[in-house]
Amino acid sequence: xxxIVIFGPPGAGKGTQSEKILRHYNLAHISTGDLLRAERAAGxxxxxxxxxxxxxxxxxxxxxxxxxxxxxxxxxxxxxxFIFDGFPRTVKQAESLDEMLLGFQTTIQVVLxxxxxxxxxxxxxxxxxxxxxxxxxxxxxxxRNRFREYQAKTxxxxxxxxxxxxxxxxxxxxxxxxxxxxxxTEIDQVKVAGV
Ligand code: B4P
Numbered sequence: 001x002x003x004i005v006i007f008g009p010p011g012a013g014k015g016t017q018s019e020k021i022l023r024h025y026n027l028a029h030i031s032t033g034d035l036l037r038a039e040r041a042a043g044x045x046x047x048x049x050x051x052x053x054x055x056x057x058x059x060x061x062x063x064x065x066x067x068x069x070x071x072x073x074x075x076x077x078x079x080x081x082f083i084f085d086g087f088p089r090t091v092k093q094a095e096s097l098d099e100m101l102l103g104f105q106t107t108i109q110v111v112l113x114x115x116x117x118x119x120x121x122x123x124x125x126x127x128x129x130x131x132x133x134x135x136x137x138x139x140x141x142x143x144r145n146r147f148r149e150y151q152a153k154t155x156x157x158x159x160x161x162x163x164x165x166x167x168x169x170x171x172x173x174x175x176x177x178x179x180x181x182x183x184x185t186e187i188d189q190v191k192v193a194g195v
């Protein structure tokens with residue numbers, strides 16, 4: 001199996017690149033952001049609980065997200081692999097993911113970290129906010145709050161995966177196709193090495 005984590009701050013292009021990677025490598029896509037928004041649209045209890053966190057730019061509690069991901073993996077066995085987009089976002093989530101995958105006799109092969117500076121991210125998210133209808137993309141203070149959450153809780157994950165020898169930095173500024181090609185180069189190296 002080929003299991004990839006795509007990592008980076010809000011607006012770095014995780015969703016954009018995941019769509020391309022999953023088509024190219026025939027993977028199942030787990031975007032916790034999309035799953036949470038679908039729960040909210042369906043009006044489920046989980047979606048209602050998540051809404052306030054998302055709208056304030058905070059992370060949703062670990063146990064909610066971890067349970068959701070476990071269900072997704074269990075219902076998507078038999079795929080060539082998974083691309084994890086926006087998950088894990090805390091060390092607790094990363095540890096749970098390692099355990100979960102072990103239970104399914106597989107592991108993460110590579111973590112691709114998209115590097116984009118904060119001012120560019122704010123521009124991208126405010127632009128998306130004009131058309132996406134996403135409350136968390138509408139104003140700069142919520143967006144800056146998402147960055148604070150990222151710095152405090154998600155950034156430490158890069159060290160977690162560096163310690164496992166799985167982390168790769170990729171420049172996330174430039175043409176979407178060029179970034180995709182840089183990501184594929186890293187993925188192909190891992191595939192050739194048969195990690
Ligand atoms: P997500 O849905 O994961 O949102 P994101 O980080 O904003 O998006 P992404 O980085 O994928 O950006 P995209 O490609 O779309 O999370 C939303 C919220 O859900 C979180 O704040 C949190 O509350 C909650 N949540 C989700 N997962 C969680 C978890 N595991 N634990 C706890 N809470 C969780 O790109 C953004 C924009 O940039 C797009 O408009 C795109 O067109 C543009 N863009 C992309 N690449 C570009 C490029 N190269 N150049 C110019 N623009 C580009």
